[in-house]
Amino acid sequence: MSKQFTKAEVAQHKGDKDMYIIIDDGVYDVTGFVDDHPGGAKILKRMAGKDATKQFWKYHGKNVLEKYGPKLRIGTLKEEAKL
Numbered sequence: 001m002s003k004q005f006t007k008a009e010v011a012q013h014k015g016d017k018d019m020y021i022i023i024d025d026g027v028y029d030v031t032g033f034v035d036d037h038p039g040g041a042k043i044l045k046r047m048a049g050k051d052a053t054k055q056f057w058k059y060h061g062k063n064v065l066e067k068y069g070p071k072l073r074i075g076t077l078k079e080e081a082k083l
């Protein structure tokens, strides 16, 4: 079973050497990828620790996640009670 993260846990990983982002229900470690990102490091760093679902699907298709997802995905977003 893949590791589960809360949004609060992901939010702690927003440093240059420790960078997670959320896309849909997946948590991705983009630390080693950020400098290779074809869209630039800056735009990706701005989403560090956050839910980048909307931004991701605005600029990329499913094929991008199929290609890079397996290498970068480290777990799943934990379902949290909605108040």
Ligand code: HEM
Residues within 6 Å of the ligand: 021, 028, 030, 037, 038, 039, 040, 043, 044, 047, 052, 055, 056, 059, 060, 064, 068, 069, 072
């Ligand atoms: C796991 C996360 C991500 C991966 C694997 C990824 C990967 C890529 C790839 C492969 C491309 C080139 C696309 C192509 O050649 O068609 C690209 C372009 C781009 N990405 Fe990302 N990306 C990620 C996250 C993000 C996020 C969160 C943003 C926005 C905040 C972003 C913004 C962009 C932009 C603006 C481009 C350039 C689009 C263009 O030239 O038309 N990316 N990305």
